[in-house]
Amino acid sequence: xxxxxxxxxxxxxxxxxxxxxxxxxxxxxxxxxxxxxxxxxxxxxxxxxxxxxxxxxxxxxxxxxxxxxxxxxxxxxxxxxxxxxxxxxxxxxxxxxxxxxxxxxxxxxxxxxxxxxxxxxxxxxxxxxxxxxxxxxxxxxxxxxxxxxxxxxxxxxxxxxxxxxxxxxxxxxxxxxxxxxxxxxxxxxxxxxxxxxxxxxxxxxxxxxxxxxxxxxxxxxxxxxxxxxxxxxxxxxxxxxxxxxxxxxxxxxxxxxxxxxxxxxxxxxxxxxxxxxxxxxxxxxxxxxxxxxx
Amino acid sequence: xxxxxxxxxxxxxxxxxxxxxxxxxxxxxxxxxxxxxxxxxxxxxxxxxxxxxxxxxxxxxxxxxxxxxxxxxxxxxxxxxxxxxxxxxxxxxxxxxxxxxxxxxxxxxxxxxxxxxxxxxxxxxxxxxxxxxxxxxxxxxxxxxxxxxxxxxxxxxxxxxxxxxxxxxxxxxxxxxxxxxxxxxxxxxxxxxxxxxxxxxxxxxxxxxxxxxxxxxxxxxxxxxxxxxxxxxxxxxxxxxxxxxxxxxxxxxxxxxxxxxxxxxxxxxxxxxx
Numbered sequence: 001x002x003x004x005x006x007x008x009x010x011x012x013x014x015x016x017x018x019x020x021x022x023x024x025x026x027x028x029x030x031x032x033x034x035x036x037x038x039x040x041x042x043x044x045x046x047x048x049x050x051x052x053x054x055x056x057x058x059x060x061x062x063x064x065x066x067x068x069x070x071x072x073x074x075x076x077x078x079x080x081x082x083x084x085x086x087x088x089x090x091x092x093x094x095x096x097x098x099x100x101x102x103x104x105x106x107x108x109x110x111x112x113x114x115x116x117x118x119x120x121x122x123x124x125x126x127x128x129x130x131x132x133x134x135x136x137x138x139x140x141x142x143x144x145x146x147x148x149x150x151x152x153x154x155x156x157x158x159x160x161x162x163x164x165x166x167x168x169x170x171x172x173x174x175x176x177x178x179x180x181x182x183x184x185x186x187x188x189x190x191x192x193x194x195x196x197x198x199x200x201x202x203x204x205x206x207x208x209x210x211x212x213x214x215x216x217x218x219x220x221x222x223x224x225x226x227x228x229x230x231x232x233x234x235x236x237x238x239x240x241x242x243x244x245x246x247x248x249x250x251x252x253x254x255x256x257x258x259x260x261x262x263x264x265x266x267x268x269x270x271x272x273x274x275x276x277x278x279x280x281x282x283x284x285x286x287x288x289x290x291x292x293x294x
Numbered sequence: 295x296x297x298x299x300x301x302x303x304x305x306x307x308x309x310x311x312x313x314x315x316x317x318x319x320x321x322x323x324x325x326x327x328x329x330x331x332x333x334x335x336x337x338x339x340x341x342x343x344x345x346x347x348x349x350x351x352x353x354x355x356x357x358x359x360x361x362x363x364x365x366x367x368x369x370x371x372x373x374x375x376x377x378x379x380x381x382x383x384x385x386x387x388x389x390x391x392x393x394x395x396x397x398x399x400x401x402x403x404x405x406x407x408x409x410x411x412x413x414x415x416x417x418x419x420x421x422x423x424x425x426x427x428x429x430x431x432x433x434x435x436x437x438x439x440x441x442x443x444x445x446x447x448x449x450x451x452x453x454x455x456x457x458x459x460x461x462x463x464x465x466x467x468x469x470x471x472x473x474x475x476x477x478x479x480x481x482x483x484x485x486x487x488x489x490x491x492x493x494x495x496x497x498x499x500x501x502x503x504x505x506x507x508x509x510x511x512x513x514x515x516x517x518x519x520x521x522x523x524x525x526x527x528x529x530x531x532x533x534x535x536x537x538x539x540x541x542x543x544x545x546x547x548x549x550x551x552x553x554x555x556x557x558x559x560x561x562x563x564x565x566x567x568x
Contacts, residue, residue, distance in 0.1 A: 013470045014393035021384040021445070022399070025406065032417035039417060047415070047423055095309040098302075109381045109553060110313040113320065116549040116556075118499040118517035124325045128531050134335055136322055168319070176557060180566040206560060212462045215566055222564070227410045236521065239334040250412055250502075257416045258506065266416050281408035292341045 007066045036274070039267035046263040068081045070249045073159065077230055077248065080163035085130070086216065088209035089171050093178030108179070110155065119169070123236040126165045152238045155245035162233050164244060169233075171225070174219045180184035181215030182208070221284035228277055295506050327535035334532050349536040353523070358511055359540060362519035367432045367544075369504075369515060370497040377441050377493050378486065385448030386474045390460065400449075406442045415506055422507055433507040434515065438497055443563045451482050488559035491552045495545050516541045 035072075040057055044050025061067050096107055114122065129137050130151050138148040151157040186206065191202045231250035236242060240247040249269060258268035302519075321438060329344045335381060341543055353359055388400055419428075420515045426454065427433035458489045464475045479486065523537045549556055 010391060010470075011393045014366065014387045014391040014396075017383040017387040017391075018399060018468070019473075020380040021440075024380065024436075024439045027404065028421070029411075029414070029440050032414040032421060032437075035417040035420070036414060047420065092312070095305065095312065098305060099309065106311045107309060108548070108557075110317045113317060113546065113549070116495050116499075116545045117542050118520075118545070119501045120521050123521070123540045124508045124534055124538045126320050128326065128535060129319055129322060134337065134531065136340075167318070173560060176560045177564055177566050180553075180561040184566070218564065218566065225410075229410055231412065241360075245525070253413070253416065254506075257419070263416060263420070270416055274410060274484045277410040277413070278408050285354070285404075285408070289511060 016110060021076055025098050033274075034269045034272055039264050039270045042264040044263040045261045046257050046266075048263075053264070057265050060265065061272070066252060068243060069244050070247050070252045070269075073246060073248050074228060074230070076159055077163060078224060078227050080160055081166055081227045082220060083168045084163070085171050085174055085223055086219050088167065089174035089219065090112055090178050090212075090216070092175050093182060095147070096179060097182045108175070114169050116170035117169065119232040119242050120236055122165065122169045123233055126168075127237065131159065137141050141286070155242055158238050158246045161179065162237055165237065166230070166233055174223070177215055177219055178212070181212050185211045185246070217287055218284075221280065221287060227282055228273070228280065243252065319468050323535045323538055324332050327530055327539050330533050331530050331532045344437075349530075349532040350540070352533050353536045353540060354393075354524070356534065357537065358514075358519060358539065359516075359523075361512055362514050362516045365431070365434075365513060365519075366498055366516040369431055371437050373438050373497045374490055374494045375434075376439055377444055378490050380439070381441065381444040382448050382479070382486075383474065385445045386452055386470075386478060387489060388445070389449045389452035390473075390565075403442050403445050411437070412441075412502060415503060417501075419506055425553070427507075429508055429510045429513045431513075434504050434513075437501060437503060441496075444493065445484065447489060447563050451485050452478055454544075455481055458559060485559075485562070487552070488555040490557040491548055491555055492563070495548060495556070499543050 009225055020281050038202070039050075040056060041052060042050035043053050043056070071266050092111055096104060096111070099107060129135055132138065132148055132150040132153075134146075141149050151161045189211075190203055193207055198206065229250060230248055231254065233255075234248055234251060238246045240251050250273065253266050253270045253273065256262040256269060297452045322340075325340075325342045326351060328340070328342065328346055330346050330348065333344055333346075352505055383503060384399075388403075414437075422436070425432075427436065459481070460473060460478055463477050468476065498515075499517060500515070501517045505518045508514050508518060511519070514522070520537050520541050521535065552563075
């Protein structure tokens with residue numbers, strides 16, 4: 001009897017400890033998720049009720065040109081950022097890894113600093129750097145194409161430039177992951193390789209690269225998920241233009257819901273994005289398990 | 295051996311040059327911010343040639359920057375404190391107490407990693423509207439309280455605390471809350487500060503959600519508010535850069551002061567360092 005009592009008390013204590021998280025999670029995360037699925041089958045406005053329309057919203061998506069443009073732009077943006085930022089971060093991490101002591105710490109701080117900035121600070125700095133009339137980088141652009149370019153108003157330049165700004169902003173995070181990965185490689189392996197007469201290049205190919213692969217896979221998938229969710233930089237730098245050339249999925253969610261008052265249709269777009277990211281995340285989780293983590 | 299040293303020197307020089315280029319935008323923003331607007335459009339050189347703080351004064355006195363600071367500090371501190379406490383308690387129960395539903399809850403925490411909060415904004419907004427939290431701190435705060443990674447990291451650290459510590463505390467007659475706050479928390483101050491700082495920086499920088507839930511200028515947080523300055527000032531880059539510098543200052547300081555902790559937290563929470 002006393003033991004039963006004890007167990008009940010223990011369960012109650014445990015319950016009281018997990019309850020705050022569980023309640024917040026259920027109300028502000030789980031409920032909105034389920035509601036989003038439900039709403040995507042209705043023609044509801046943003047605020048207020050709608051009617052059940054079945055798969056109409058999804059059928060409409062198939063013929064929606066802006067939706068196709070958004071999907072394509074999301075893919076294009078992933079292409080422009082994910083692999084480039086991974087390669088750049090690996091390069092920087094290798095360079096930092098050669099340094100030591102205070103110099104290493106300093107260089108690491110310099111590369112990481114942009115990552116802690118608010119997105120709007122980043123976009124304002126770059127809007128200034130690339131200002132058509134007074135931008136300090138316009139002479140550099142002029143060297144390559146012969147004249148200054150209003151980069152965020154030009155359909156060809158806008159996505160690559162937003163990608164470049166994004167890489168500048170977030171790259172420090174990936175650099176840190178690579179540095180952690182490099183530090184995890186036991187130095188005996190390099191010593192053994194050097195004893196066997198391996199050159200620096202061989203050491204990289206036979207020791208560093210294979211042992212760093214799990215971190216590389218992690219960086220690639222984290223970036224993939226992050227870049228699919230892009231909104232802030234695009235909204236602040238180009239507003240999705242010119243001519244929708246930088247319009248992305250989350251921006252369509254925003255516009256349909258908050259500007260056009262289409263809660264139902266917007267939820268359908270959000271559901272697509274949700275599923276897309278969930279699938280990628282599950283893949284990432286599997287990848288990490290294969291990599292022997294968790 | 296000598297060529298090796300020259301090679302090393304060249305690579306180090308290149309690294310430093312790359313680092314200098316990487317921070318150049320920040321340098322340039324700062325240099326611009328201490329010039330006058332007339333000077334800025336006269337296209338002066340790359341070196342600082344003026345030390346004029348008038349645009350900072352302008353930013354502080356002629357915009358709502360101070361109100362936005364207050365909103366940012368208030369919401370970021372509350373979110374950070376709540377996230378740390380509820381995650382710590384949840385992680386402690388998951389790690390140390392056997393109770394029904396424990397495995398399921400842990401699976402839910404892992405699964406919530408995969409939920410992109412950005413996709414939920416529409417229904418979260420509707421919910422906030424239903425409870426009357428649009429344009430309020432509550433509206434900014436509530437949906438930001440779920441940070442699953444904090445639970446995962448805490449659980450890892452609590453799992454690693456030697457069982458004897460807990461047994462000794464139980465023998466002393468301590469309840470679970472006492473054990474958590476008197477034994478487990480003090481043992482894990484390091485990771486607690488690290489997690490708190492990265493959570494704070496993350497919340498301070500949050501843009502999308504605060505941007506949606508707040509429409510009144512008086513309730514805006516720093517990252518959202520400063521975009522209004524842009525509209526109000528038109529092309530006045532010295533002032534815009536001053537505002538940007540002031541907006542970035544708290545997070546930059548937090549990072550520089552707790553640099554090691556931030557590095558540690560980033561590495562641990564992404565699983566590359568245990």
